[in-house]
Amino acid sequence: MKVKVSLDKNTSYNVYINELEKLNFNTKVVILTNELVAKLHLDVLLRKIHAKELFVVKIKDGEEYKNLQTIEYILNQMCSYKLDRKSLLISFGGGVISDMGGFVASIYQRGIEFINIPTTLLACVDASVGGKTGVNNKFGKNLIGTFYQPKAVYCQSEFLKTLASRELAAGMAEFIKMAVVFDVKILSFLENLDEDKFLNANLDDATLAQIIQKSIELKANIVSQDEKENGLRMLLNYGHTFAHVIENQTGYKKYLHGEAVAIGMNMANTLALNFGLLSEQECKRVQNLLIKFKLPISYKIPNIEEFYNAFFLDKKTHYQKINFILACGLGKACIKNDISKENIMQALKVFV
Amino acid sequence: MKVKVSLDKNTSYNVYINELEKLNFNTKVVILTNELVAKLHLDVLLRKIHAKELFVVKIKDGEEYKNLQTIEYILNQMCSYKLDRKSLLISFGGGVISDMGGFVASIYQRGIEFINIPTTLLACVDASVGGKTGVNNKFGKNLIGTFYQPKAVYCQSEFLKTLASRELAAGMAEFIKMAVVFDVKILSFLENLDEDKFLNANLDDATLAQIIQKSIELKANIVSQDEKENGLRMLLNYGHTFAHVIENQTGYKKYLHGEAVAIGMNMANTLALNFGLLSEQECKRVQNLLIKFKLPISYKIPNIEEFYNAFFLDKKTHYQKINFILACGLGKACIKNDISKENIMQALKVFV
Structure with a gap:
């Protein structure tokens, strides 16, 4: 099944529930994930994604790493892979990953496309939809970020089976x-x-x-x-x-x-x-x-x-x-x- | 005189040439500038700006400071002043300042309004208009940034008189x-x-x-x-x-x-x-x-x-x-x- 998020200016997109089969991209793709999600589910995801070139950036798991330092690390990785403006980012993880992935996508070379594939229930029901991106700083939560909509969201119940x-x-x-x-x-x-x-x-x-x-x-x-x-x-x-x-x-x-x-x-x-x-x-x-x-x-x-x-x-x-x-x-x-x-x-x- | 930059979705704005008299804002305002420009022209500008509360953030002068570290410094200053979503940022300087000011405005609390008041000829004829914002990193120039349009641009020849x-x-x-x-x-x-x-x-x-x-x-x-x-x-x-x-x-x-x-x-x-x-x-x-x-x-x-x-x-x-x-x-x-x-x-x- 799918749910449409209707927005103006060609930014509408679909949220697909249990419909992720195969995704083919004629561009470079980078998957942003964390170490825990990668260990549990990355193999499954990689079998579903085909891209011109595929890269994976792994960060540490946890809200305490949702900050500008991690954003800089991700951006540097993307630069080192020579991702261009047509490249795509896939956020593969919970709300922390989708918030940071969306933010990075919105500021890398002034904006590239991104897709959310949430692996927590919280990200499925909330964080992965709506285009709020951002990170925390010492002053508070999500004080730095952008409004930037994904191209699509894929919620898969298979990824939720391992949740505590x-x-x-x-x-x-x-x-x-x-x-x-x-x-x-x-x-x-x-x-x-x-x-x-x-x-x-x-x-x-x-x-x-x-x-x-x-x-x-x-x-x-x-x-x-x-x-x-x-x-x-x-x-x-x-x-x-x-x-x-x-x-x-x-x-x-x-x-x-x-x-x-x-x-x-x-x-x-x-x-x-x-x-x-x-x-x-x-x-x-x-x-x-x-x-x-x-x-x-x-x-x-x-x-x-x-x-x-x-x-x-x-x-x-x-x-x-x-x-x-x-x-x-x-x-x-x-x-x-x-x-x-x-x-x-x-x-x-x-x-x- | 003025020139209109026509864009869709209520983002059109005017570039005013030699028309800056008095600006009144019923919000908090932060002026981003560098030490050199502040010394030469800040007094003149401050006499023209009236705001609910007015803050000044000064950074070092030069393209080598156009990086994420400086962006973080500016964001922290803005947080410490408790600027809110209705606050306004004024970029007062050359291209480096307008690129960074626009970027900061685009990511502070997911976006606040900003105005450019260029103090170099380069910023007047090019950088201050068009909504390209960003910073450099070790991989190259302007690789991190956003498209984010100013609310207005004020070019004043008086500020160009001191240029080398x-x-x-x-x-x-x-x-x-x-x-x-x-x-x-x-x-x-x-x-x-x-x-x-x-x-x-x-x-x-x-x-x-x-x-x-x-x-x-x-x-x-x-x-x-x-x-x-x-x-x-x-x-x-x-x-x-x-x-x-x-x-x-x-x-x-x-x-x-x-x-x-x-x-x-x-x-x-x-x-x-x-x-x-x-x-x-x-x-x-x-x-x-x-x-x-x-x-x-x-x-x-x-x-x-x-x-x-x-x-x-x-x-x-x-x-x-x-x-x-x-x-x-x-x-x-x-x-x-x-x-x-x-x-x-x-x-x-x-x-x-």
């Missing part, structure tokens, strides 16, 4: 995000899903594909309407304003991105609860779903003043106003930029 | 390039121009403005038709395929960019002469014009095999075919990608 339950749970966090923000029916679907099968990578292919498809359909719809995140697309950052601070404070090492998002959603819900946007019952329902999928819902904030100040480097902060994405009932979300410091601190205090 | 004759000549090289490739009438105009007045920065404002206007009109016309350099725009790289190798081999220190382009044009003409695309008389005419403006026309190639191999990292090289931009008679140019190594080496031998 923690990785699968992290992907589920982004899907739960979609449910809370856009579609309450998904919440019921997930409440009825066999979490053991899911977390042990034993879910049947059809159900897994259904999860991926639903998530991408929702995201494609949003991105088509607001590619550059001027409004609607901001809603996808529900939980992320908090998550980015948590990831930064823990050096991008302690939590997987999806785990930080899970905590972030719970923090956002605490704020929403204080404003009467969510009922206690609704908050609890989301908490229970996160817990069901073994996701963390709490983070001990070392210093709430510092935590608060870190919001001002979030990309959604404009003119000193922090844009909080809050659930307004389940299945709906809104942007609040007029919350007083006092009210924010009050919500943060719950996590001290 | 060598800087002015380097700017003239890019204007001569325009003449050879697009408009033979400009050649006659330049042959009649008082080179002493020009090189001593004593040209009257009207004539200087005329040079800038003519160059930008030609460039705007090209960029409007082919923003991403898929064809026509490549012609603007006449002389540059050679120049980039020369600059790389001399560590970006020995020659100003325009000087390397002057040598590169002469090299390209030698190749064109061998193919009968230019007559000896036409070659000589361009040489004489370059010499009249005290531009270099020769570079002693240390090793022609190495020089030849360096072409393969040029951004115009696709599928191992080097695209040479050659003058085909004066005022016209063509792209040749089928020149044998033997023929290229023969032309290079003239410069050994």
Whole structure:
């Protein structure tokens, strides 16, 4: 099956689910991956890709390597292979790989084409689609990057079979995000899903594909309407304003991105609860779903003043106003930029 | 006066010549400049700019600092000032500054707006217009960058008064390039121009403005038709395929960019002469014009095999075919990608 991401100016593309057979390129191709993914799946991928010349760049696994130093390393490798403007980059890995691969593709010789082949559930349901690329720096998450769309995305359930339950749970966090923000029916679907099968990578292919498809359909719809995140697309950052601070404070090492998002959603819900946007019952329902999928819902904030100040480097902060994405009932979300410091601190205090 | 650069998708902008009075911004603004320009002109500029908050980032002067390390330094400064997505960057300097400022603007928080205020003739007539941004690395020139258009460009002859004759000549090289490739009438105009007045920065404002206007009109016309350099725009790289190798081999220190382009044009003409695309008389005419403006026309190639191999990292090289931009008679140019190594080496031998 496939889902179309409709954009203007010839940048529309398809996300294919379980449809990767053979890809032939009459150009040089470089595959960007990490050491772990390469060990598990590169052989399988290489049998499917035919190119004029094929190169592989491997980087270390982990969000802590998602920085400009790694970008420079990748660019140097590409230069040494004499890749030209018609060459293609394939990001083969999780969200870190697709974020960096897209960024590199957008700045190598002022832009070459790229394709995403995600190998984590998180990248399938979220990161590989939508054209957000970038890296972190010491100031925060994804502060450096571009909007740059892939030419195609291929999600293959075969690559998800080797994922640890923690990785699968992290992907589920982004899907739960979609449910809370856009579609309450998904919440019921997930409440009825066999979490053991899911977390042990034993879910049947059809159900897994259904999860991926639903998530991408929702995201494609949003991105088509607001590619550059001027409004609607901001809603996808529900939980992320908090998550980015948590990831930064823990050096991008302690939590997987999806785990930080899970905590972030719970923090956002605490704020929403204080404003009467969510009922206690609704908050609890989301908490229970996160817990069901073994996701963390709490983070001990070392210093709430510092935590608060870190919001001002979030990309959604404009003119000193922090844009909080809050659930307004389940299945709906809104942007609040007029919350007083006092009210924010009050919500943060719950996590001290 | 002003010249419009017409592009699609709301990215059109104006280049204003001698029209900078006061600019008011209801956002944070960062001015990127170098130490030399800051000392000479920053006071004047600061009196013209009003912003919510105004910051200045100064970097060292010179093409050898146009690299990813400097980009990281600038990005860190911008993060420390907590610039947001609505903030604006002003590039205030020569081509190095506008290339880097545009690049930083394109990748800071996935893209903020920027304005160019060029302080060299080269940047006025060429670099500040057209949206090419980027930096060099050890493999070659501008191999990392983006296509990202400014919101406006302000060329002020007042800032050109302090330029050394060598800087002015380097700017003239890019204007001569325009003449050879697009408009033979400009050649006659330049042959009649008082080179002493020009090189001593004593040209009257009207004539200087005329040079800038003519160059930008030609460039705007090209960029409007082919923003991403898929064809026509490549012609603007006449002389540059050679120049980039020369600059790389001399560590970006020995020659100003325009000087390397002057040598590169002469090299390209030698190749064109061998193919009968230019007559000896036409070659000589361009040489004489370059010499009249005290531009270099020769570079002693240390090793022609190495020089030849360096072409393969040029951004115009696709599928191992080097695209040479050659003058085909004066005022016209063509792209040749089928020149044998033997023929290229023969032309290079003239410069050994």
